Amino acid sequence: xxxxxxxxxxxxxxxxxxxxxxxxxxxxxxxxxxxxxxxxxxxxxxxxxxxxxxxxxxxxxxxxxxxxxxxxxxxxxxxxxxxxxxxxxxxxxxxxxxxxxxxxxxxxxxxxxxxxxxxxxxxxxxxxxxxxxxxxxxxxxxxxxxxxxxxxxxxxxxxxx
Amino acid sequence: xxxxxxxxxxxxxxxxxxxxxxxxxxxxxxxxxxxxxxxxxxxxxxxxxxxxxxxxxxxxxxxxxxxxxxxxxxxxxxxxxxxxxxxxxxxxxxxxxxxxxxxxxxxxxxxxxxxxxxxxxxxxxxxxxxxxxxxxxxxxxxxxxxxxxxxxxxxxxxxxxxxxxxxxxxxxxxxxxxxxxxxxxxxxxxxxxxxxxxxxxxxxxxxxxxxxxxxxxxxxxxxxxxxxxxxxxxxxxxxxxxxxxxxxxxxxxxxxxxxxxxxxxxxxxxxxxxxxxxxxxxxxxxxxxxxxxxxxxxxxxxxxxxxxxxxxxxxxxxxxxxxxxxxxxxxxxxxxxxxxxxxxxxxxxxxxxxxxxxxxxxxxxxxxxxxxxxxxxxxxxxxx
Numbered sequence: 001x002x003x004x005x006x007x008x009x010x011x012x013x014x015x016x017x018x019x020x021x022x023x024x025x026x027x028x029x030x031x032x033x034x035x036x037x038x039x040x041x042x043x044x045x046x047x048x049x050x051x052x053x054x055x056x057x058x059x060x061x062x063x064x065x066x067x068x069x070x071x072x073x074x075x076x077x078x079x080x081x082x083x084x085x086x087x088x089x090x091x092x093x094x095x096x097x098x099x100x101x102x103x104x105x106x107x108x109x110x111x112x113x114x115x116x117x118x119x120x121x122x123x124x125x126x127x128x129x130x131x132x133x134x135x136x137x138x139x140x141x142x143x144x145x146x147x148x149x150x151x152x153x154x155x156x157x158x159x160x161x
Numbered sequence: 162x163x164x165x166x167x168x169x170x171x172x173x174x175x176x177x178x179x180x181x182x183x184x185x186x187x188x189x190x191x192x193x194x195x196x197x198x199x200x201x202x203x204x205x206x207x208x209x210x211x212x213x214x215x216x217x218x219x220x221x222x223x224x225x226x227x228x229x230x231x232x233x234x235x236x237x238x239x240x241x242x243x244x245x246x247x248x249x250x251x252x253x254x255x256x257x258x259x260x261x262x263x264x265x266x267x268x269x270x271x272x273x274x275x276x277x278x279x280x281x282x283x284x285x286x287x288x289x290x291x292x293x294x295x296x297x298x299x300x301x302x303x304x305x306x307x308x309x310x311x312x313x314x315x316x317x318x319x320x321x322x323x324x325x326x327x328x329x330x331x332x333x334x335x336x337x338x339x340x341x342x343x344x345x346x347x348x349x350x351x352x353x354x355x356x357x358x359x360x361x362x363x364x365x366x367x368x369x370x371x372x373x374x375x376x377x378x379x380x381x382x383x384x385x386x387x388x389x390x391x392x393x394x395x396x397x398x399x400x401x402x403x404x405x406x407x408x409x410x411x412x413x414x415x416x417x418x419x420x421x422x423x424x425x426x427x428x429x430x431x432x433x434x435x436x437x438x439x440x441x442x443x444x445x446x447x448x449x450x451x452x453x454x455x456x457x458x459x460x461x462x463x464x465x466x467x468x469x470x471x472x473x474x475x476x477x478x479x480x481x482x483x484x485x486x487x488x489x490x491x492x493x494x495x496x497x498x499x500x501x502x503x504x505x506x507x508x509x510x511x512x513x514x515x516x517x518x519x520x521x522x523x524x525x526x527x528x529x530x531x532x533x534x535x536x537x538x539x540x541x542x543x544x545x
Binding site: 024027028030032034042044055056058061063067068069083084091097098100102104119124129130134 | 168169170171172173174184185186187188208211212213214215216217218233249251253254255258259260261266267268269270271272273274277283284286287288289299300329332333434464465480482484487520521522523524525527528530531
């Protein structure tokens, strides 16, 4: 069905109850209703797109500036590219991104090892601070972890035998 | 240069990273002098913000000296000591023109629901942040503000986020003289929201949290009534009872995605990541406010669906107001409040940590160790 634009001034009663004070955006927004003209402002100059930038399909372009940190790469990058086929309103967008984030963690560890760097997990987790300020709880958690590993090892060894 | 490097949930470290470069004619490069860890950084740290990529540098609350400027930068000079709002704003788009600097449309290609934010995942533009020795600052003529002479840099760094966010939380509450305001969350933003509620004429300010040392702090700092929800059978019933059984006039959610207090919300929002965070504070805010009341939300949530009692919002006729703080809009007034001694932001800083110990700083802040309220990271050049 073809839609035609409606001239509001021809609509009976148009605007008779309008009240500019009825504006819950005050004082956060200095309202000028510029949005009514759509995406039509004079844009800042475009930052050269020197790395792969995935942009939301809810906008027609890459914003005038953007961050160039960690462009998509590897298997996580594949999932990120898939995600950007879907809108921000879709789980098809967010779920692949969350999966990509988890894959990225594994890629990060592998990347470290390939570069000859063995990650210091305890250091990265800030366990030194835990040891200094929360020793009892840290030791409890370590003990709990050790017991769980021992129990699981015992269980699987028993099943094998 | 030294920079914080995210390696996965709960894992961060300090690394050598390449120096940032001017990538746009309106860029500046800033040598960082102070950089805070924000409560909202913990959402990234915990791995709950989608598109948080390994290798990224966080940090959206920082000050520093301008080292280099792009050819179109006119207002800033090399050597200026600036505070940099956490929002990256172009100043030209229709949203910036209406002072919605937290909603800029020309700073984030990856999502339309949020403007660019320094060091806050690719969902907020993919910019490396200020927990580093140097940082690239886009639109340098718009956001960065020269720190007024005589202002303590510790006050200045808290004007980049904590103070404006706390202030806007109170502002969005539409507080009228005599109103009872309940702030959920006694983190730095909640503390500042409670303090600022008085500036709008509140008649009573109540803060709810579960961390005793923070409640003790806010009770003296705001000042206000402060209650541990673990000692209350039901915080909503408590608020109803203490407000003559009608509810608070204004409730503020200053917690966001990491809220404690509900096993179901914690499981779905924090452990399984099946919703945009644990919305316990927002749930309580909606249910504690009076009919026709206002709920102001500055707690940060992820972009996916989140369980809240929306039916009660309708039936109680509530007004929900929310946004990322529009730092640039608020700065002139807030600088004045700090200079006049009305606000004392630096009192929130409990920990000054060398940037090199960033992993420990995150752990201390995240696990609320050692009485931590606000940690600030100091790069080597700022310590000499």
